[in-house]
Amino acid sequence: MESQSIRTPMQLAMVLGGFRKKLKMTQKQASLKVGLYPKSISALENTPGTSSIESLFKLLSALGLELVLRPKSSCSSDGEW
Numbered sequence: 001m002e003s004q005s006i007r008t009p010m011q012l013a014m015v016l017g018g019f020r021k022k023l024k025m026t027q028k029q030a031s032l033k034v035g036l037y038p039k040s041i042s043a044l045e046n047t048p049g050t051s052s053i054e055s056l057f058k059l060l061s062a063l064g065l066e067l068v069l070r071p072k073s074s075c076s077s078d079g080e081w
Contacts, residue, residue: 003068009048009049010048012048012056013044013045013046013047013048014045016044016045016059016060016063017045019063019065020041020045020063023063023064025062025063027041027042027045028041030059030062030063031062033061033062034058034059034061034062035058036055036058036059036062040055040059041059043055044056044059
């Protein structure tokens with residue numbers, strides 16, 4: 001899987017849902033791996049602004065992903081955030 005640049009909550013939601021689907025994993029299967037309710041997975045993928053950081057990290061774990069922070073490149077100024 002390739003890395004993704006994420007700058008908004010909705011971009012994060014779309015990428016998380018995409019990774020989950022690429023793994024052929026249902027929301028219920030992802031939730032069972034890390035002790036979340038399926039509705040928490042749904043919220044992360046549909047309304048990420050209402051989700052907790054803890055739920056985000058649990059979903060990242062279920063999907064075998066990690067969060068990496070790096071300085072933003074100077075040429076990417078899309079006006080978001």
